[in-house]
Amino acid sequence: MLQGNSLAARDVASFIHPYTNLATHLDKGPLVIERGQGVFVYDDTGRDYLEGMAGLWCASLGFSEPELVEAAIRQMRALPFYHTFTGKGHEPSILLAEKLKAMMPFPASKVFFANSGSEANDTQVKLAWYVMNARGEPRRKKIISRNKAYHGVTVAAASLTGLPNNHRDFDLPIANILHTDCPHHYRFAEAGETEEAFASRLADSLEAMILREGPETIAAFIAEPVMGAGGVLTPPATYFEKVQKVLSKYGILLIDDEVICGFGRTANMFAAETYGITPNSMSVAKALSSAYMPISAVVVDQQMFDGMVEESRKIGTFGHGYTYSGHPVAAAVALRTLELYEERNILGHVRDVTPHFQKRLRGFADHPLVGEVRGVGLLGAIELVADKKSKRSFAPDKGVGTAAVARALDHGLIVRGIADSIAFCPPLIITQAEIDLMFDRFAMALSDIEAWVAKGNLR
Ligand code: PMP
Numbered sequence: 001m002l003q004g005n006s007l008a009a010r011d012v013a014s015f016i017h018p019y020t021n022l023a024t025h026l027d028k029g030p031l032v033i034e035r036g037q038g039v040f041v042y043d044d045t046g047r048d049y050l051e052g053m054a055g056l057w058c059a060s061l062g063f064s065e066p067e068l069v070e071a072a073i074r075q076m077r078a079l080p081f082y083h084t085f086t087g088k089g090h091e092p093s094i095l096l097a098e099k100l101k102a103m104m105p106f107p108a109s110k111v112f113f114a115n116s117g118s119e120a121n122d123t124q125v126k127l128a129w130y131v132m133n134a135r136g137e138p139r140r141k142k143i144i145s146r147n148k149a150y151h152g153v154t155v156a157a158a159s160l161t162g163l164p165n166n167h168r169d170f171d172l173p174i175a176n177i178l179h180t181d182c183p184h185h186y187r188f189a190e191a192g193e194t195e196e197a198f199a200s201r202l203a204d205s206l207e208a209m210i211l212r213e214g215p216e217t218i219a220a221f222i223a224e225p226v227m228g229a230g231g232v233l234t235p236p237a238t239y240f241e242k243v244q245k246v247l248s249k250y251g252i253l254l255i256d257d258e259v260i261c262g263f264g265r266t267a268n269m270f271a272a273e274t275y276g277i278t279p280n281s282m283s284v285a286k287a288l289s290s291a292y293m294p295i296s297a298v299v300v301d302q303q304m305f306d307g308m309v310e311e312s313r314k315i316g317t318f319g320h321g322y323t324y325s326g327h328p329v330a331a332a333v334a335l336r337t338l339e340l341y342e343e344r345n346i347l348g349h350v351r352d353v354t355p356h357f358q359k360r361l362r363g364f365a366d367h368p369l370v371g372e373v374r375g376v377g378l379l380g381a382i383e384l385v386a387d388k389k390s391k392r393s394f395a396p397d398k399g400v401g402t403a404a405v406a407r408a409l410d411h412g413l414i415v416r417g418i419a420d421s422i423a424f425c426p427p428l429i430i431t432q433a434e435i436d437l438m439f440d441r442f443a444m445a446l447s448d449i450e451a452w453v454a455k456g457n458l459r
Pocket of ligand 1: 056057115117118119121150151152153224257260285
C-alpha cells in the first residue's frame, strides 16, 4: 500500500474508486488529472494526454469550454437550487425540457429529469411498469434487454446491463429482466451468415423469447443503438427494422438508450436517425451537458405520458423523482450545451471529420493483431485477437487489452479497454490534426503490444 503524504497516498488511504481493481489500486494509486484544455487533459506532473474517450464517452465539447462555466456561474448566482417536486418550477428546467422535446427524432410528449444514465434507466423500468398498470395490463412487467448491454449500475439499470461483472456477487439481475442475443456479427454470426440473415435470426430469436414468456407478460425492450460499454458494437444491417416489427406485433414498448449515442456522436443528432429507430421513450445523459454537470433525462411519447396521467388521476401523486430532478444549475449548463451544438454547428463538424476518423480507425484493420475494426461517426473500436484467421481471442488472463491501454497512456493517449477491444470516443470538437495525433499515438502503443506479444509468446 502506498505510504506517505502525497496526494496518491492520501487517495489510497481514503477513497473508494468506482470501476477500479480495488486490490491493485492500493499499490498503484491514482492517475491524478489536474486540468483540461480542448481534447487534452493534464496530470499533476504537467503531462498531457489526448482524451480519446471524452472522459467516459461524455465531454463532447472538450475540457475547457468557458461558455458552460459562465452558464453555471450565472445560474448559481440567480438560483443555485430549487426543486421541481409538488409542481414547483424554474426557468432553466422548463426551457431545457422544451428544447429537448423539440430536438427529439420521434413524436415526444414530455421530459423527466434525473442525474445520471443509471437513474434515467431505472426511471424507464418504473415508467414501463407504471404505464402498464395504468393501461390495465398489470401482468406486463418483464423488460427485455440484451447480452453485453450497458444501461448503468443502480439496481434496475444494472439488471438491464448484460455484463457478468455487473451481476456477479451483486445478486443481480432482479426478477422480470430478460436478456436476448447480442447483435455482434463478427462474434456471433454463423459462418457465412450475412448481416441481414444474422439480423433475421436474432429477430426470430427475440420473437421466440416473447412467445415462450407470453407476450402478455412483456412490458418493454431496451436497447442502445450502438452498444457502448459492451464493446462499441454497431448493429448489423436491418437489425432495428426487424426488431421493431416484432415489438409492435406484440404491443411492447421500445426504450432507446442514447446515453452515449445522443447529441451527434453517430453523425446524426440521435442514433435513432442513424438506424431508423422510432422509440416510445429515450434516455439521454452525458453529452446532454457535455458532462460539465450531472444531468440525465427520460423523454416519453404521448402514449406513455397519457398512461402516467391516467394513473395519477386514479392514485394521486406520481410517486417518483429525485431531489435534483431538473437541478437549475445542471439544467442551465445543459441548455447552454444544446445551444452551443447549434450555434457552432457541432453536428456539421462531426460530419466533416467523421470520414477521416473512420479512415484512420479502419487503417488498423490489416494489422496482424487486429480482428475487427468497427464504428460509426466519432465512435469506434479495434478488437485485438490472438489469431486473425480463426478470430481466436487472447486468454483473458493475459490482459492484452489492459496492456494496450497502459501502453497508450505511456504515449499520451487515454483510451478504454473492453476485454481486448480498444474503444475510441473523443470529444466531438476534435480536429482532423488531433484525430491524426490520437491514432499516431495509438499506433505506437500497438507496436509496443506487438513486440510484447511476440516476446511473451502469448498466442
Ligand atoms: N446507458 C448507457 C448506454 C451508458 O453508456 C451508461 C454509462 N456509460 C449508462 C447508461 C449509465 O450512465 P451513468 O454512469 O451516468 O449512470
